[in-house]
Amino acid sequence: MTSMGDVFSELIGQERAVEVLRRAVAGNRHAMTHAWLFVGPPGSGRSNAAKAFAAALQCRAGGCGTCEACRTTLSGAHPDVTLLRTEQLSIGVAEVRELVGRANVGPVLGGFQIVVVEDADRITERGADALLKGLEEPSPRTVWLLCAPSADDVIVTIRSRCRQLKLVTPSDEAVTQLLIDRDGVSPALAAYAARASQGHVGRARMLGRSEEARIRRREILALPGRLTSLTACLDAADNLVKASAEEAAQTTTELDAKELAALQEALGVGGRGAKPRNAQAAIRDLEDQQKLRNKRIQRDALDRVLTEFATYYRDVLAVQTAPGVPLVNADLADEIEPLARRSTPEATVRALDAILTARTALEGNVAPLLALEALLVSLSQAART
Numbered sequence: 001m002t003s004m005g006d007v008f009s010e011l012i013g014q015e016r017a018v019e020v021l022r023r024a025v026a027g028n029r030h031a032m033t034h035a036w037l038f039v040g041p042p043g044s045g046r047s048n049a050a051k052a053f054a055a056a057l058q059c060r061a062g063g064c065g066t067c068e069a070c071r072t073t074l075s076g077a078h079p080d081v082t083l084l085r086t087e088q089l090s091i092g093v094a095e096v097r098e099l100v101g102r103a104n105v106g107p108v109l110g111g112f113q114i115v116v117v118e119d120a121d122r123i124t125e126r127g128a129d130a131l132l133k134g135l136e137e138p139s140p141r142t143v144w145l146l147c148a149p150s151a152d153d154v155i156v157t158i159r160s161r162c163r164q165l166k167l168v169t170p171s172d173e174a175v176t177q178l179l180i181d182r183d184g185v186s187p188a189l190a191a192y193a194a195r196a197s198q199g200h201v202g203r204a205r206m207l208g209r210s211e212e213a214r215i216r217r218r219e220i221l222a223l224p225g226r227l228t229s230l231t232a233c234l235d236a237a238d239n240l241v242k243a244s245a246e247e248a249a250q251t252t253t254e255l256d257a258k259e260l261a262a263l264q265e266a267l268g269v270g271g272r273g274a275k276p277r278n279a280q281a282a283i284r285d286l287e288d289q290q291k292l293r294n295k296r297i298q299r300d301a302l303d304r305v306l307t308e309f310a311t312y313y314r315d316v317l318a319v320q321t322a323p324g325v326p327l328v329n330a331d332l333a334d335e336i337e338p339l340a341r342r343s344t345p346e347a348t349v350r351a352l353d354a355i356l357t358a359r360t361a362l363e364g365n366v367a368p369l370l371a372l373e374a375l376l377v378s379l380s381q382a383a384r385t
Contacts, residue, residue, distance in 0.1 A: 007052040007063040007070055011045055012178050012201070013170030020165060021049070025056045025063060033163045035135050035144040037120070039151050040167030043200025047085075047118045049167060050145040054081050054114045057143065069111070080107040085118045096127040100134035103142045113142045120146035121153035128155040135161045169199035179208045195328060198311060203304075220308045225335055227380035237372035244301035244368070248294045256290045299362050302372070306362075309379070310355050316340045317348045339383060347382040354378035 008018045023031035036053070038046045055073035056063030058080065064070055072078040082102050084095065099115050107113045117123070123131060135144060135158065144162070148154045151164055175194035178201065179185040185193065185208040196217065197204035206213045220240075227233050263286055267279040311328040318325045319340035327333060340348075358375040362368060 006065040007055045007059070007074065009065070010178065010182065011049050011052060011167075012174040013199075014045065014049065014167050017049060017165050017167055021053045021056065022062070025053070034138045034142060035162040036146065037151060037154060037159055037162035037164045038145065038147045038167065039149065039153075039164060041149065041169050041199070043197065043202055043204075044167040044169055045201060046147040046149075046167055047116070049165070050116045050118075050147050051083070054078075054112075054116055054143075054145060057114060058109075058111045069109075073114075080109055080111060081114045081116065083116045083118070086122065091117070091119065091123045091127050093124065093126040093130050096123060096130040100130060103134055103144065104139050106139070107141055111141070113139065114145065115142070116145045116147070118147050120158070121148040123155065123158070125155065128158050132157055132161070170201065172199070175199060175201055175204050179204060183208060185209065192331075195326075195330070196311070198307075198328060217308060220305055221312055221329060221332060222335075223376075224309070224312055224379055224383065225339070227376055227383065229380075230377065233376040233380050234373055237369060237376050240302065240305055240372055241369045244298045244305075247301045248298040251297050252290065252294050256294075259286060259290065299368065302362060302368055303359065306355050306359050306375075309375075310352065312336070313348055313351045313355070316343070317345060317352070320345045320348060343383060351379050351382040354382070 008021065011018055020031060024033075036050070038050050040046050051074055052063065055065075055070040058069040058073050058078060059067055060069070061067065069078065073081050076083050082099065084091070084099060086095075099117070103113055103115050105113060134142075138144070146154065146158070146162060151159045154162075172191070172194040175197065176187070176190045179190035179193060180187055183205060190204075190208055193204040193208035196207055207217065223236055227236065260283070263282060264279070267282060312332070315327040315329050315332070315336050316339055318327060319337055320343075327336065329336065354375050357378075358371045361371040361374075
């Protein structure tokens, strides 16, 4: 692993966006504003760009990457940088009001008071109303940095008051080089991870560094060829949902216990000064939030499955309609090409539509098992068309 330079150096493929941010840091009055909205596809580095910008604004050298201001900002320890990262399904009015209150406090170290919201698309309407007041009447040294997949995902009253900065999907070559330079991944494995991740830097890093992740991906991509009966479809759906639930449990079980213990200690549970009714209500509220977080993580895991399926059928369609186009899953060509020959482009498009339908269903709170069963049955039918 080698040093990559200043705070903007890992924003690969984002030269235009970095240029805008550098001008703002340099004090260009036409480039700087108090509210920014970072948008871009998954894996493009929205939150990384926001944190790098925050570090550069706090750094006397404009984002050297090595000073205390840069290091504490990037690690989340800077006293004048607040980072809101949530695993919940939504960001409510109480959280937003707390952020607005924090934003109105003058910076401790004399730079900027910066608030980074990684999932601004999850802010509720009431939360947006509270945020609007902070955006319309900002303190002189306050900067809001909001992140979302697209501007359309953010409530219009919020996005209209922000300067939008669009990030793009980095090229496979850029991601490959990053994995080699930053993570010490071999060139061949880095190229595979970059191609398989389709520009998603975080996913590429996971595939490049984890044999378990590569095995899991291979198991998912083997499923389309095994959907030979209704029973096979239902069993596969059940296994996928159980695996996503196990992943969520592994991620949250220890964290849930720590949060509960901390809350009980703060409430004095078991002590003489405890108020049982208040404690029970607070604990129920925490448990509800933990359930929502668990649900979100499980659905994120299933969404990764859908993404892998989409790359698979994208390759099938490429073989059918554009021979010679490089495959995302080139290592599976021996499986993809026979499926392409015995199916039709129309059937493959239906399979891709079914994947999109499943993603929409999961976002709309349809039971994961029902959504996956319907999807795998559709994929099985498409393979036999």
